[in-house]
Amino acid sequence: MELDDTFAAQASNILQIGKELIGQAEVFLATLLRPWNFYQILIAIGLLALAHILRAVLAPRLHAWMRTREGWPRWRMRYLVVVHKRLRAIFFVVLIWTVVLIMREVTWPSRSYLLGIVANLATAWLIVAFGTRLIANPILRSVVRYGAWVWITLRILGLTEESENLLDTIALHIGDMRISMLLVLQALLSLGVLIFVARLVNRTATARIEGNDEISPSMRVLMVKVMQITLYGIAFFVAMRAVGVDLTGLAVLSGAIGVGLGFGLQKVVSNLVSGVIILLDKSIKPGDVISLGETFGWINSLGARYVSITTRDGKEYLIPNEDLITGQVVNWSHSNDFVRLDIFFGTAYGNNPHDVRRIAIAAAASVQRVLPDKPPVCHIVGFGDSSVDYILRFWIRDPTGGLTNIRGNVYLALWDAFAENGIDIPFPQREVRLLGNERGLTE
Structure with a gap:
């Protein structure tokens, strides 16, 4: 009534x-x-x-x-x-x-x-x-x-x-709270204006942060994310208070919702926390070359839930942050961009090992991406069944340019150098004999 x-x-x-x-x-x-x-x-x-x-x-x-x-x-x-x-x-x-x-x-x-x-x-x-x-x-x-x-x-x-x-x-009563159409329109207009101001401040501050070379890339991402959440949160609460909305009930409701989300969205929360840890410990950052399992590429961006990795074939993988925290990650450019690569090969026993080492080092040094200030080295690692086994080590400083292609170029340089100097690359040979008496063979 x-x-x-x-x-x-x-x-x-x-x-x-x-x-x-x-x-x-x-x-x-x-x-x-x-x-x-x-x-x-x-x-x-x-x-x-x-x-x-x-x-x-x-x-x-x-x-x-x-x-x-x-x-x-x-x-x-x-x-x-x-x-x-x-x-x-x-x-x-x-x-x-x-x-x-x-x-x-x-x-x-x-x-x-x-x-x-x-x-x-x-x-x-x-x-x-x-x-x-x-x-x-x-x-x-x-x-x-x-x-x-x-x-x-x-x-x-x-x-x-x-x-x-x-x-x-035109109003609606919810308990002691009165929500009118005027209040809703004022809230929307105030929120729109404040979000516009927050976006403008965020854009200006983001440009300054990203242009500061003294801050590491991971810290730039973290600072931008924290600033966005802070500015938009302030805009929302100021807009609500400006139109007279009591936020006490909203705080209690948000606490209850947070508890429910904590149980129902454990993986999402885990990825969010892992993303913050990654940004704080600077273990990976945009531009790093990493390999995780079968995935090898460079980090394109760090997100709140995942990390975007672009491979050499143009594919973009979205790796959850939790996998980067709990799994084994190889960061090829964590502390510096230098990467050492190893190549194994073998030569015939008839070739002088001293000449082989000298020719292999010169061949690797002639490849463009191999660093001259960290010269290649070549060592004998064993005497095999049909070859003398060697390891050739060389350094590069641009892993984003690819690893397979530089190994292929060094192999081609070795092939040309060995062919020019008469170095033989042996391959296994087998001789099959049929044993038995003369009668058994004729039968």
Whole structure:
């Protein structure tokens, strides 16, 4: 019974406010029928048509000029694109303010009153359109843009108080909390503006952090992630407090949800914690060359849940952070970029081992990526059944360029050098004898 009375009271208030708005709208429409007001409407329509003609003439020329600006920064080209799209509105604002200023000088202010309202509306809408272009998220940009347009329109027309009363009448009670449509719209608008500010600050700070060579790559990633979470969290809580939302119940609810998520999303939480550990201990960082099991490649990016690894064949593997913490990872460039590679080969017993070692070292040193300041070495490692076995060791400092290809190039250099100097590479040979008496063979 009490709930029915509440809804009845809300419906009565909505009808009363609606009647007031309709009455004001009727008065406003009646004023439009006056001669000078009607002339002002015709002037505004004519100026809009003139702005459309100017855009049709000048827009192609501006577009052709923009195509010649290839060396300009990206952000400047984006603003030029926005200007190109809003040329009609820009021309209309310039034209209508020119007409309003002239009419205020040569005639009574009342005869340019409607034109002044239209000029203020057009200018405010244009400013909002340019300002919201800085918001990257399309959904958030649309919410902020249309919300600002509606609020500015009501403000200029003097309907703010009635509209606020109407929106505040539409409310829902949850316990002691009252959530009205006005509160929801204010929260969305405040959140959109604060997220825009947080994104702008985050973008500026991220550029400074990533441009600081004194900070390690892993610490840059960690600082950027922590800053993003902090800024967006502050934006959310400030927006909620600004519109009067009590966050005490939200804290209790979030604690209960956190406990449930801790049990249900153990792997996700484990990966998140492992990601933070990786960033703190600097065991791997973007650009490092690592191998994990059968996966060999360089780290493309460090994420909150996984690490992106790009292999030589162009495949991108997303390795969970937990695997990098609990598994054995070979980081080829952890402390430095130097990598030593080993090649095994064998030569015939008839070749002088001293000559073989000298020729092998010279062949490896002739390959382009082999480091001359860490010269190759060659050692005998054993006497095999059909060959003298050697190991050839050499250093490179660019593992991102690949390991298999440099081994192949060294093998080719050895082949050419051995062929040129008469070094034989033996291969196993087997002789098969059939034993038996002469009678058994003939049978």
